[in-house]
Amino acid sequence: DTEVTQTPKHLVMGMTNKKSLKCEQHMGHRAMYWYKQKAKKPPELMFVYSYEKLSINESVPSRFSPECPNSSLLNLHLHALQPEDSALYLCASSQTPGRQTSEQYFGPGTRLTVT
Amino acid sequence: GQSLEQPSEVTAVEGAIVQINCTYQTSGFYGLSWYQQHDGGAPTFLSYNALDGLEETGRFSSFLSRSDSYGYLLLQELQMKDSASYFCAVIGSSNTGKLIFGQGTTLQVKP
Numbered sequence: 001d002t003e004v005t006q007t008p009k010h011l012v013m014g015m016t017n018k019k020s021l022k023c024e025q026h027m028g029h030r031a032m033y034w035y036k037q038k039a040k041k042p043p044e045l046m047f048v049y050s051y052e053k054l055s056i057n058e059s060v061p062s063r064f065s066p067e068c069p070n071s072s073l074l075n076l077h078l079h080a081l082q083p084e085d086s087a088l089y090l091c092a093s094s095q096t097p098g099r100q101t102s103e104q105y106f107g108p109g110t111r112l113t114v115t
Numbered sequence: 116g117q118s119l120e121q122p123s124e125v126t127a128v129e130g131a132i133v134q135i136n137c138t139y140q141t142s143g144f145y146g147l148s149w150y151q152q153h154d155g156g157a158p159t160f161l162s163y164n165a166l167d168g169l170e171e172t173g174r175f176s177s178f179l180s181r182s183d184s185y186g187y188l189l190l191q192e193l194q195m196k197d198s199a200s201y202f203c204a205v206i207g208s209s210n211t212g213k214l215i216f217g218q219g220t221t222l223q224v225k226p
Contacts, residue, residue, distance in 0.1 A: 033214075042202050042216035043158060056213055090157060101206050101214050102148040102165075106157040 004107035006091050012113045015081060021110045023074040023091030031097045032074045033104065034066060035090040043090055043106075049074060050097045081114045088112070117141040119203055119217035126223045127193055135188045135220045137203035145206040147179050147186045148214070153199045161188070161201075190222070198224045 004025045013019050023032065030051050035043035048056035049068040057066075063085075065077040074091055088111050092104040119139045127133040137147065146165035150158040162170055164179035164186060176189040190197055203217040 040219075040221075042219050045213060045215075048213065092158075098206075102146050102163045102204075103160050104158075104214060105160070108157050 004091055004093055004105050006089075006107035006110050008110055009108065010111045010113075012115060013078065013081065014115055015083075017081075018077070018079045020078065021076040021089055021091075021112075023076075023107055024072055025093045025105070025107075026072055027093065027095075027105065028071075029093035029095055029105070030071060031094045031101065032068065033092040033094075034074070034076050035092065035106075037088045037090055037109070047076075048097065055097065078112075081112075083114050086112055086114045117205065117215050119205060119215065121201075121203055121217045121220045123218065124221045124223070126225065128225050129193055129195060131193050132189065132191050133193060133222065135190075135201050135203075135222070137186050137188075137217055139184050139186075139203070139205055139217075141184075141205055141215075144181065144184075147177070148204045148206075149175075149177055149188045150202045150204060150216075151199050152202065152219075158202065193224050195224050195226070198222060 007022045032049045034046040037043045045058050046060045047066045052068045063080045067075040088109045090109045091107040094101050094104045121137045148163045149161040152158045162177040164177050169178045174191045179186040200219045200221050202219045204214050
């Protein structure tokens, strides 16, 4: 199984809502990532979890809160978002951080619209 | 800092060969990767070069020259389904798990 799954596929939320994005992988990977991608732009790293611990936070605003409940699951909690946060949110995983980072498996993403 | 440069758009015809170049400036270097992304889809890993030379995987090949800080992705026998964005990427650090992407090259394959 080389699949990373993400739910929901689409999400529309108001600026006062609280919602969560979910990501799951069963490849035994120990590094998991959240990316944000705007149209016609490359993925932009937000967070890295390494062995279930947060290892990188790319100065992401606190209205985005990641969580890694176990080695297979990754959540992104959203609260009080702004319209400019509308984007495709991608989850990815790799065997470990380090050189294996070069080969990441991406989920299909959640298309988020903030109204 | 780290930066990667690649052409923004490339157009080619079905059956042709196309080369997408990538030059990089990095404080350290741990390898060059290539990803493909179709419109509305997720990035898909294509290849990784840590050492100089050519790596071949079916119709796709990737080349690296560390002395020139340069690599390319070569797509042969182009098919319509190869129309997509292609990103080169480097690892920002050997330990941290940070992958830095180029701006992407949109490949349009015409009949």
